[in-house]
Amino acid sequence: MTIQYKYADKFIFEPETFRLILEKKEIKLSHKESAVLVQLCINATRVVDRRTMLTEIWGDRESSDISLNKNILLLRRKFESIGIKNAIDTVPRVGYILKLDIETMQGDSLAHREEIIDDSINTEKLDANNSSKKAINKLIPVILILSIIIVTSIVINLTEKEKITEISLIRPNNKDNQRTIIYTNDIPENDYKKYITLSDLVNKSIHYYALISNEAISFINLDKKQNMTWQKTFLIDKNKDLSSQIKCMANYINSYEAKPLNVKNIPGMTFVRLNFYRSCSESDAFIGTMLIKSTTTDDGTSTWTQDFSFTGKNDEVLFHLKRFSRAYNSKKSMHLDIKSFTIDYVKQEALQLDFDLNRIFNQFTQDDIYLKTVDKQRKIYLSSVFGGIIFHVSTFQNNME
Template sequence: MPNNSVTTNTVKLGKGFIFYCSKKQLLNGRHCIELNHAEREILCYLIQHSPRVVSKKELINIGWNQKEISSTSLFQTIRTLRIKLKEEEKGQVIETVPRLGYMIKVTAIEPVNLHNENIIITNKSKNKFNYTHLTVVILTFFIISAFLYTFVNKETSYYHKISYDHDNNTFIYLTQNEDDLDFLQSYSKTYITPTEMDNKLFFIAKIDKYYSVAFCDKNQQGTCIPSSSRAVTFDQFELELFWPILSSHTNYIQTISLFNDENISSTTAKTYNLYIEGGKLSPNLVQSSLQKISNLKWSFSSVSYKVNNEKTEFIPVYFKGGEFTLFKTDTAPFIAEISTKPKYFNWVISENELERSGISKPGKIQNNFNSTFEKQKKHTSYIVFRQQELILWFSKDLGFYWFNKDKIENSNFSELSNFEKCKDIIGLNPQPNCENN
């Protein structure tokens, strides 16, 4: 049987990386990047079969040579390759195609060796129709179409998994990539959750290059004690720092009393988020007020506060506002979808005043989200969990964030609590009289 495979000798990947398949060697300039056996074989195999989508089964067979391993090992190898190739965004070099496998983006190809002796390429007649070019055009069309279809649908596709342990802890994992579920479950005990804890509820998400963790202490009913709710968002390079920073940063606990201050209006909810950026923990408080416009539509305004270095005072930094509308959703595991239309964004104090007040500037994650307001760009978020006085929202741009207001039924937030009352896909907070609905 003739061999129709094409072996690519030299390719350019990402920003300045060269890979030599004949030597299975990755270079960045004159610097050789160290690769283990699985990384070398998988990278070369992806390149040789580019632009085809390569299945997970193929990559496991080529990377571990008849050894029985789980898909988690493949995912970790792909993740390590992405880090070594300095992907600034997931999929920049190695693209995940949900349910199918992976494909690599080769930006430049140098001379190739064709190992099919039965193929003869000739240019004797310029008028002769070139079927090879036509085949390439057709294949390119289908690949682009498949990629666009995946991209469009990726926005509304999420995967989740629920697990429990013997200490009455509950873990809900959420991703846009099915492979990430195994990774989150395998590594959460190592990097995210402490070794000694009990009676907690954790939501752990990985979206693109960001991680987000929301957690609380459980009450007797198995739901959250509102004052214990926290949410932390950080990028992939801060993963190993998550719990050590949170555990050692005891001063941030002083800000909880500020957060729990009830001297605010009944129509205001509070969001208390933490960010890990550059190895530092940055507390952020948002107070939001609502005004109902029509059925399931509100205008809102919010003030964001940053805590000073002494952890004794929250100082207003910027305010923003707009409108949002509540919708039903079929996207699991969410209860409802929220479409937000930003209308304004203004800084309260200048960067110099921030520095004089001993306040850290908002980091990259917060600035990325703030830019949606500055550019008045619509964005979507979801309600993933709720109880009477507490709602957990999720946005792929910002991660998890709690809306906390005791006696929420007495404010303009009441419809958020009652909307789709009997819908609870995760099943953490069953409502009475809903079993037959």
């Protein structure tokens, strides 16, 4: 009997034979890939501390950081090769999370163990009879593989950045410019009618901007003087009925009363307030409020200093950090190249237990974020987090909403 980890009908992972077993084929894993995947499967849907993996798998040896990064990258590529995208999430400066519901079971081995035994025997013989000439010959493919991995990593990184910069907005013809729904360009036009019901459900007296992306619906309320009074970001669960989620969002929007925030008046500093809600299909969807204070300039290239404080529904601070970025401004968008973080406080058990809170933390601690202007007069902008959300920027005053 051997331990196996099963994901739906997609694959069975068998650590003993270092294989991902599919219906019609098998994918061989390295020893280290298997060890990393075991840790992720045992703690599926929970964060695995990076330091724990480095200690248990590599014994904190030198270069273990690079090796862990490489094995995570290789596992992601293998999951993608069988149609499973975004299986492993990085929680910056904390660890990794396998976002698959894994079933642990025991059974007879399904893989071809003979092949693995033969490989092991051949490897041992080669090692025992190794010569300097063979060692040089063996180094050549290793160098080639490492070169391919490095180039692939660079290409993947650049591709992911390019995808973010490609976020553009679609504005369907809208006769009422006081109630505007816009879409990111990855929302199919045939799906617009699914979201337009939001306009029917929100009270007619409320003027607003709403942005639909694949991961979230963000909403900015406008009062009669066109002032932004509050903002909401509703996370979308694609596995739940969308119409019930939209009805729930409308109920929150119609009944919401903003709580005032007392903040110190610092001339020239800007702030953003974001209320976050988990997949909205029932009551108590509120996750918490993010307050972002920024010291910025309008120069083409400048350094941004930002303070992020996330408070839960019980007014408890769940994380507080400072982010330092190099901002590159262009005609199409602004690129924030994140240089460093200073984390003042993180309630780690909350990140571990609350998947949506973990997603929020992960989104705002990315290496690159892109910003885009939506309505310059009203100071409404787009951020690339969660595939695109809108927010309003204001300057500090006392007793703000």
